[in-house]
Structure formats: structure tokens, C-alpha cells
């Protein structure tokens with residue numbers, strides 16, 4: 001649990017953070033969002049005392065952060081930043097061991113922890129443990145940064161635009177991984193971003209700030225559906241229905257029983273084997289079930305050669321994972337011009353697919369849910385969680 | 390490189406070789422070899438002057454450079470930079486002349502003057518090296534709960550080591566040359582034959598001192614370049 005009470009930070013006459021009060025429950029992700037310069041970084045850095053507040057109180061657990069030394073406090077708060085700040089002269093493994101070393105863990109325990117964490121963030125330990133930071137790509141560096149922040153298993157994670165410097169495709173992957181890791185670790189996280197989609201996707205609660213003041217503290221659904229003021233409304237953007245899709249995972253809308261054929265793909269064989277009875281597309285996989293492409297029954301009917309009816313694809317780019325967001329799946333579909341997109345696991349095995357119609361259904365579904373939630377609240381007096389202007 | 394050092398040692402310790410070479414090079418000069426001390430003695434004396442003064446320079450210069458980059462010394466940064474810079478622009482002979490009345494006609498005068506004179510590259514490179522440590526690295530170090538001393542010794546110094554060592558190298562090389570001037574205050578070393586040669590118009594003496602000092606500088610340069618490589622941590626390119 002993290003609680004801020006009337007926290008203010010002044011620089012001379014300028015107020016960077018102004019009377020901030022909110023509470024993040026145990027095991028939840030609170031995303032701090034707002035325009036550049038609104039005080040997000042300052043807020044985050046006051047929690048681990050890299051910046052001292054001018055007034056107010058901050059509690060982590062039941063402890064006032066001012067009641068312990070900054071060093072002791074920080075060793076219990078994982079910290080990951082946009083520029084990562086890996087130690088260039090130390091290997092990936094040694095970087096990850098930073099806090100465990102401060103806590104005087106024994107060597108063997110540290111080495112096991114490094115392996116465990118690299119695996120968790122999707123970097124094979126045998127390949128990455130010995131590398132130096134300059135040998136890593138941007139996305140790999142960010143993963144190591146997150147692993148390092150998690151090293152001593154702190155109950156709290158403070159993250160300042162951790163995926164801000166990577167390209168959109170990699171950012172989407174990092175978000176997916178972060179969501180997966182968080183589902184299993186249940187840390188109390190404060191995550192700073194200026195990316196609305198990222199906030200909607202990852203947050204349990206969003207704290208939206210402007211000029212050092214809290215504008216609204218609420219769940220993503222709530223903030224999309226009932227913005228506290230015009231600023232919140234405009235900041236969250238117009239395409240609300242689309243934004244909400246960021247909260248739905250592919251696994252919630254996918255069809256699992258899809259027609260597929262494995263092995264032996266000679267065109268003749270396909271046209272006879274393809275079960276075109278009640279479907280247009282039949283997925284093709286290798287003998288292990290890894291997606292290789294699909295077969296268009298329709299193309300055969302209108303007289304194209306069976307050869308032309310086969311489309312070969314790379315599952316990494318042309319399929320999505322079960323925990324990809326529906327928003328991302330939709331944008332991939334539109335990008336490729338598909339009416340549905342295949343779903344594979346992390347190693348390419350075909351799991352099913354998501355159709356455009358399923359995305360539409362999910363969209364109107366969430367509209368109904370919103371409306372229902374709204375109706376249920378009509379009776380209740382106060383707009384809980386939101387702060388009036 | 391170890392070979393070069395041994396070769397240098399052998400060459401300067403063979404007084405006979407110098408006699409033979411100088412007699413051949415300067416056939417018209419009678420007695421072209423500096424008589425008051427052997428080459429080996431001159432070189433050892435020179436090394437002592439350089440060694441002591443450089444050691445002092447390093448022990449003062451690196452901590453001074455570190456201090457002005459800390460919060461406590463930040464206010465003195467400009468002052469120290471200016472002072473050290475001024476010390477360097479001062480001609481070495483003038484420094485010696487000013488020291489003489491205080492410390493007398495001795496090796497002490499030479500050592501003090503040379504130590505101050507060599508400070509500039511060490512201090513400025515220490516500051517530059519520490520300044521070049523990426524702010525994000527320091528931020529994450531602090532954010533993970535490392536104390537300031539631990540950050541200094543396990544993060545900043547290793548990352549700055551190469552630049553600092555480059556400053557030490559420059560300082561020592563300059564010192565080897567400048568130390569020949571120290572002969573004017575009676576410190577001895579390879580300046581002795583050079584000044585004696587100038588006074589008596591004996592080119593053999595001058596040649597002897599100058600060649601030995603130049604070779605020593607070249608040797609020191611390659612040794613220190615090696616040390617620079619050694620202190621550069623593996624991941625920091």
C-alpha cells in the first residue's frame with residue numbers, strides 16, 4: 001500500500017506538485033499520467049526520497065518514508081526509469097545483482113535469482129547473463145532494467161516511463177510482458193507514462209494530473225466513461241470505444257476451434273484435403289502445430305490454382321498472442337487488411353483466431369457494461385474516486 | 390613493452406656504450422661524456438624526482454578532482470579549475486625561481502614545483518571523467534539504495550578510470566621533460582648534463598641528457614598506455 005497525504009513540492013515560487021492525495025492498494029497498478037511537466041516524475045521520486053517533499057506525508061506500507069534512511073527505504077522499492085541507467089561496466093548478471101549485493105545475499109542465491117529473473121523477462125539466461133549493456137538492444141535493455149528492479153523481490157515497484165524509449169512494436173510486447181508478470185507477482189506498482197493507451201491497458205487505477213494537481217483518480221473504465229472535467233475528457237481522447245479495447249485481451253474474444261491442416265502442403269493435396277465445407281479459410285501448420293499460413297477455399301472455387309490459394313506468413317508478425325490487447329489485434333488486422341487474425345502462443349503454435357466481428361462484439365459489450373455500471377451508480381450520491389475541478 | 394623497459398635499463402647502465410657512441414658522434418669535442426655521474430645514476434635520480442613528484446600530484450590531484458564534483462566541493466570547482474590552470478600556464482622555471490627562496494637549493498624545491506605543475510591534467514581529467522558518467526546511471530544507482538561512497542568507488546571511479554588515467558599519463562610525460570629543468574635548483578637528474586653542456590658548449594653532454602630523457606618519456610608513455618587499458622573495465626568501451 002502506498003499513500004500520499006497532501007504532498008506538495010515547491011521549487012522557489014513554482015509549485016511542481018500541489019497537495020496530492022491518493023492511495024494505491026496492495027497489489028495494484030496505479031498509472032500516473034498527464035501532460036509533460038505536470039509533476040509525475042517529481043511525485044514518483046518523492047516516494048523513494050530522491051526528492052524530498054516540501055510538505056505532506058508519504059506512507060509505504062504503514063511506514064512514513066521519512067522514518068527510515070533513504071538507502072534502506074530504496075532497497076525495498078524497485079526502481080526502473082526510461083533511460084534504464086544500467087551500469088555499463090558490469091555484465092547483465094552483475095547489474096541485476098545490485099540490490100541483492102547491497103542486502104548481502106550469498107553468491108549462489110544471487111546467481112539463481114539472476115537466472116529466474118532473466119527467464120521471467122524473456123531473455124534466455126545462458127545467452128544474456130554475461131553480456132554487457134552496450135551489447136543489448138533498446139528493448140532488451142528495458143527488460144534487464146525491469147529485472148534489476150525486481151531483483152530483491154521488493155513489494156513495491158516505481159517505474160518512470162519504463163517503455164518510453166522503445167519503438168511501438170517493442171513497447172506493445174513489453175506491455176504485454178509486464179501485464180503477464182504483474183498478474184503473477186502482484187506488486188504494488190506506480191507507473192508513470194504520458195501514453196493514454198498504455199495507461200488504459202496496464203492500470204488498475206489511473207491518477208491523472210495537470211499542473212501538479214490531481215484531476216481524477218479512478219479505474220480506466222470510470223475515467224473513460226465519467227471524466228471528472230473537460231480536461232480529463234480531452235486528455236483521454238475521443239476514441240473511447242477503441243480505447244476500451246485496450247483493456248480486453250485476445251483470449252477473451254478468440255475462437256479456439258479453428259479448421260487447420262498440418263504437414264504435407266502440396267497444392268493438390270490441399271485442394272482435396274482442405275475441409276472447405278463451412279469455412280473459407282483453413283490454417284496451415286507444420287507437423288508441430290506452428291502456424292505457417294492459410295488456405296483460401298474461396299480462391300479454389302472461383303478457379304484459381306490451389307497454389308495461389310495458399311498464403312504463407314510469419315507467426316511473429318502476422319499473428320497475435322492470447323494476452324495481446326484487442327486494440328492491438330484490431331490495429332494489426334486493419335494494418336494487414338485481414339478480416340481475422342490468427343492467435344499463437346509464444347513459440348508460434350496455433351491456438352485459434354480472432355474475427356473482426358468478435359472485436360465489434362467486444363466493443364458493444366463493453367459499452368453495455370459501462371452503461372450498466374453507470375445505471376447502477378445513478379442512485380449513489382457521490383462520484384467516488386473523482387475529484388471535482 | 391617489458392622488453393622495451395629492460396632494453397632501456399641495459400642501455401643506460403652500460404656506461405661504456407655511451408662513451409663509445411658519444412666519442413664517435415662528437416669526434417671534435419674532447420671528453421664528450423658527462424664526467425660527474427654515470428648515466429645509470431643520472432637516470433635513477435631523474436626517476437626519483439619524477440616518481441616522487443608524480444606520486445604527490447596523483448595523491449592530491451585525484452581527490453581534488455573528486456571533491457569538486459561532490460555537493461560539498463561544487464562551489465570550489467571554478468576556483469580549483471582556475472588555480473590549477475594558472476599553475477600550468479606559469480613557466481616551470483619561474484615556479485622553481487619562486488620556490489627557491491622558500492625551500493632552498495634542493496630536490497625538495499624541484500619536487501614541490503613539479504608536483505604543482507603536473508596537477509592540471511590530473512585534476513581536469515578527473516573532473517571530466519566523473520562528469521561523463523551518465524546521469525541516468527547515477528540516478529538508478531541512488532534509486533536502488535546505493536550509498537554515495539559505494540557509488541563513487543564501484544560506479545563512478547571505474548567508469549572514469551580511463552579518462553583519469555589518461556590525465557595521469559599526460560602529467561607524468563610532461564613531468565619527465567620538465568624535470569630536466571629541475572637541475573637549475575640543484576636537484577640533479579638528466580638536467581645536469583644538459584645544463585653543464587649548455588654552459589661549457591659541450592654538445593655531447595646535452596645530447597646525452599636529452600636522448601636519455603626523451604627515451605624515458607617514450608617508455609613511460611607506452612607503460613602508462615598499458616595501465617590505461619588495464620584500468621578500463623571490460624564493458625566500458
Ligand SMILES: Nc1ncnc2c1ncn2[C@@H]1O[C@H](COP(=O)(O)OP(=O)(O)O)[C@@H](O)[C@H]1O
Nearest residue numbers: 011014015016035036037038039040041042043
Ligand atoms: N530541480 C528542479 N528545479 C526547478 N523546477 C523543477 C525541477 N524539477 C522539476 N521542476 C519542474 O517541476 C515541474 C514538474 O516536473 P516533472 O515532475 O519532471 O514533470 P513530468 O514528469 O510530469 O513531465 C515542471 O514544471 C518542471 O519544470
Ligand SMILES: [Mg+2]
Nearest residue numbers: 037040041042
Ligand atoms: Mg517525467
